[in-house]
Amino acid sequence: MSRGRVAPGRQVESDVVDVGEFQFESGEIIPNLQVAYEAYGEFTGTNAVVVCHGLTGSQHVAGHGTDSGVSGQARAWWSDIVGPGKAIDTNEYYVICVNVPGSCYGTSGPASDGPDGEPWGTDFPPVTVSDWTRAQRLLLDHLGVGRLHAVVGGSVGGMNALDWAVQYPDDVERLVVVAAAARLDPQCLGLDAVARRSITTDPNWNGGDYYGEDRPDPVEGLGLARQIGHLMYLSKDSMDRKFGRRSAGRGGRGDMYPADPAAAFFPYREVESYLDYQAEKFAERFDANSYLYLTRAMDDFDLSEGYESDAAALAAFEGEALLVSFTGDWHFTTDQSESLAEAFRAGDVPVAHHVVESDHGHDAFLVEPEKVGPPLGDFVTDGVDGRAVTDTATDGGEPDTEKDFAPVHSSLFSR
Structure with a gap:
């Protein structure tokens, strides 16, 4: 000690x-x-x-x-x-x-x-x-x-x-x-379950064995899990006030998630831009396995x-x-x-x-x-x-x- x-x-x-x-x-x-x-x-x-x-x-x-x-x-x-x-x-x-x-x-x-x-x-x-x-x-x-x-x-x-x-x-x-x-109530339990599945279905998660320089982290899955979390933490009023339906351009970021060919026709909304940015920043600082472990601890309580x-x-x-x-x-x-x-x-x-x-x-x-x-x-x-x-x-x-x-x-x- x-x-x-x-x-x-x-x-x-x-x-x-x-x-x-x-x-x-x-x-x-x-x-x-x-x-x-x-x-x-x-x-x-x-x-x-x-x-x-x-x-x-x-x-x-x-x-x-x-x-x-x-x-x-x-x-x-x-x-x-x-x-x-x-x-x-x-x-x-x-x-x-x-x-x-x-x-x-x-x-x-x-x-x-x-x-x-x-x-x-x-x-x-x-x-x-x-x-x-x-x-x-x-x-x-x-x-x-x-x-x-x-x-x-x-x-x-x-x-x-x-x-x-x-x-x-x-x-x-x-x-x-x-x-x-x-x-937690059943709705939050369900959302947490979906968030965890977004991590475990990311091919880079690899059963939790992704550590090492030659193994890519499951950033897509972890980012999606965090986006679900953000939506749980914000209220309808706060989201309406902060984002509304405003456009942030077209086409999306394309640097974290697979490109959607149809996206160029539709507006890339501010709420999407916010969620993508937060997902990217979170994936840089947190461990995907830890997210699985901690959400399960919360759900179990x-x-x-x-x-x-x-x-x-x-x-x-x-x-x-x-x-x-x-x-x-x-x-x-x-x-x-x-x-x-x-x-x-x-x-x-x-x-x-x-x-x-x-x-x-x-x-x-x-x-x-x-x-x-x-x-x-x-x-x-x-x-x-x-x-x-x-x-x-x-x-x-x-x-x-x-x-x-x-x-x-x-x-x-x-x-």
Whole structure:
């Protein structure tokens, strides 16, 4: 292992830790699990906050990861929320973000080297959200961090946060679940299945064995999978406002997907241009096998698995909870968040459900920090008695925005 305890006074640290032998929920074991993390602020013993990243995010929640070649969503993906003087104030809290097993940003996954020195590929064990949580706990043990002041997560990171309340209920004082749900609905499961098939039917995927200079990556399949994801994350209103039916020329890009001879007759619309650009950029930074592994982990998550209900799964949690949902998000709806709130209430957990009026879709939790920051920051500091949280929970009004939460609009989908 690279280090045994948090370095006093250190403001930013980034490292990869070998946590030793790891048994996955599937029962498979690897001899050495490498876990990458980034941390900010100074640890005082009681001020640790874990932030769980989204599907294709990284440990670089507020840092730029210049030493690991990351870009897009993986690069400072929530720097509007995490940082000095921001909602999760790194002057006050020791903030840790851990790259999850199965990903491709430093933690062991399909693209990392196996025992034989070659990339694991699809020989890497299947991963679950439960595996993510247990790997995070091992990393924190290595750092000497015990009970957490808070666990915060958005999207599938919110599922990861919920799993903390199930697996380690005594380790979490406050829980923040942003734009997430207890499980995916059938429509999202179906779209994820189609996205995975776009990868596995790409001839270059080659059964997951495409690593090496002489083997082309399955960029077409991965790009198509990401395009499906983008369509899931945006709302109809946001797409209409951003693209409409406007033309971006004729003929299409032709540099990533097979040319369509008939395309020259029809307009190449702005929405197509956007999706093609995003697919190309994503395929440059992410691993196709990791996308398969992580979407399956998200699809598999069910809060109530092994319990009679969601409420029963959360029964041992005695902290406080904040749920944040967005009216324009059809990927994880406000009704799903309210159902979670009811599960917490059934166990007498102090909980607030903050509903944000937004037409940005699932993207909102990243592009509207001025709406997310105040209730999140107040909750992390004061729990459900926080001013912005109380304002929303009691009368549905707008949260207090007197504090400066650096509302910089930096959508991960515009990079």
